[in-house]
Amino acid sequence: MVDPLFGIAKLDGELGGFPTHKSVIFSASPAVGNEAFGYQIVANNEKDNKILIFLNRTSPPAYFKEMEEFHFPVSKNIFVLDAYSNLTGIESSGSANVIVIKNPNDKEEILRTLGAELEKGYTLVLFDSFSLVVDTFGFDYAISIIAMLREKINKSETAAALLFTDWGYGENERAGLMNLTDAEVVIRGIEKRVIFGQYFGVIKCKWLPGKSFTSTLFKVVKPGGIKIAIPKILVTGPTDAGKSSFIHSASKNAVSVDKLGGTIALDHGSVDFKGYLADLFGTPGQERFDPLLKLLGGDSIGVVLVVDCTKPEQFPRAIEMLRKTETFGLPIVIAANKADLPGALSIDDIKNRLHLNNDVPITATVAEDLSRIDPNQPTKLKKSGVDEVLSTLFRLVIEEDLFK
Ligand SMILES: Nc1nc2c(ncn2[C@@H]2O[C@H](COP(=O)(O)OP(=O)(O)OP(=O)(O)O)[C@@H](O)[C@H]2O)c(=O)[nH]1
Ligand SMILES: [Mg+2]
Structure with missing residues (x-):
């Protein structure tokens, strides 16, 4: 077995992966879904882990169909404890990897079957959904399930994820449940009559006492997750x-x-890279368009400052543009571009001449405009450092907390 991961870089970074013997509850407000967190975790571990999904939200075929829509593999390492099908009268798939609860209303049968399964060497267990256990059988029973789960995962190499929808339960009951888990990740919507964004953030992690966490916007995309x-x-x-x-x-x-090779309004590009989706907005460089700079800078949450490393005489202008975009103080990375040209300055030289804070990251880049290269002509594509600029900036941006 390889240690499980959440498969979401932000969570894996903050929590150090998904440690065995630990339970993590994902509590979502009712208006946003949490199922995708389950699919993501399953998909990222099916190769190296034996996974048990306690499923009472939908049928196994519907669950696997959803996985396929994400283009996530459904492998023989994934087992389902089906506490759904017999509620509906639809026969469960009967596949070797599906263990069927005969009477999903029988809490004793569930406890017994789950207890027996948890002895079978699963390294990852997912509850989809734990709030449905609470809704069907009440808090006391749900707590007895967590207590059993804790006992089992303590003595085996197992990690457990619980998907929970927060239907406004009583504060004490909710706290009682959350206290029994090792970490809590909340999933919320940014609501203004409609939901126009979603974010998640760790609000508790017992194995990292004292550590503070930040919240992050996310999207669920198919395929992709x-x-x-x-x-x-x-x-x-x-x-x-x-x-x-x-x-x-x-x-x-x-x-x-x-126009004539220079930008007169803006550039826009969408980036899908290493689990991030980002929108890039480019400004013109000519001074006559400076009135646009503040407008284009508004609502940015990070900045790439592109300088030509063969033209230090333009560096004061670069700083002036930062000022005019009113983005000082945001996470920033410098792309020291045209590093392929003769006479390109060294990174240290550029740092000194830009007079920026020493901890501002600078990366040498070559970013020749690939779209202008004739696709019918064989050519060597020049591109380097661009991905590094993005990953450095994305890391800086997600370390900032947008919601505090
Ligand atoms: N050799 C080399 N040429 C580059 C590189 N990046 C861009 N260029 C070339 O430099 C020229 C200007 O590039 P643009 O991307 O249009 O520059 P810009 O900053 O958007 O310019 P404005 O919008 O007018 O401010 C083009 O001819 C590019 O092909 C690079 O890394 N190396
Ligand atoms: Mg341009």
Whole structure:
């Protein structure tokens, strides 16, 4: 077995993976779904872990169909304890990997069957859904299930995830339940008449006492699963530094409003990279468009400052643009672009001449505009450092807490 992961970089980073002997509850407000967290965890561990899904929310075939819609593999390492089918009268799939509860209303049978299964060497157990256990049988029974689960995972190499929808239960009962789990991740919607965004954040982790955590926007996409959503990254810098090229290199579907090779309005590109979805907005570089800078900078949550590393005379202009976009103070990464050209300055040289804080990351990049390369002509695509700039910036951005 390989230690389980959440399969969501932010959670794996903050919690150090999904340690065995631990239970993590995902509590979602009713308006947002939490099922995708289960699919994500299952999909990221099916290769190296033996997984048991306690399923009372839907039927095993419906569950696997949903996995396929995410393009997640359904392997023989995934077992389902089916506490659903016999409620509906629909026969369970009968597959070797499905263990059927004869009477899903019989809490003794559930406790007994689950207890027996938990002796069978599963390394990961998922409850989908634990709040349905509470709704059907009450808090006392749910607590007895967690107590049994804790006892079993304490003495075996098992980790457990519980999906929970928070239907406004009593504070004391809820707290009693949460206290029995090792970590709690809340999943919430940003609501204003409609839900226009979702975020999650760890609010408790017993194995990392004293550590503080931040909340993160996310999207659920099919195929793909849970992606960290970064709504707006600003890409700015002097004329011709390579901002439009950077955005085209970083994203598959970028568009630019250009005239005679220079940007006159903006660039936009969507990035799907390492579990992140981000929207990049590029500014023009020419001074005559400066009135646009503040507008384009608004609502950004991170900045890429692109400079041409053969043109230090433009560096004061780069700093002026940062000021005019009113983005000082946001996480920022410098793309020291055109690093392939003769006369490119060293990273240290650029740092000194830009007079920026020493801890601002700088990466040498080559970002030739791939969209301008004739697809019919054989050519060597030049691109380097672009992904590194993105991953550094994404890491800085998600360390900031948007919701505190
Ligand atoms: N050699 C080299 N050329 C580059 C690189 N990045 C961009 N270029 C070239 O530099 C020129 C300017 O690139 P753009 O991406 O249009 O620059 P920009 O910053 O968007 O320019 P404005 O929008 O006018 O401010 C183009 O001809 C690009 O092909 C690079 O890394 N190396
Ligand atoms: Mg441009």
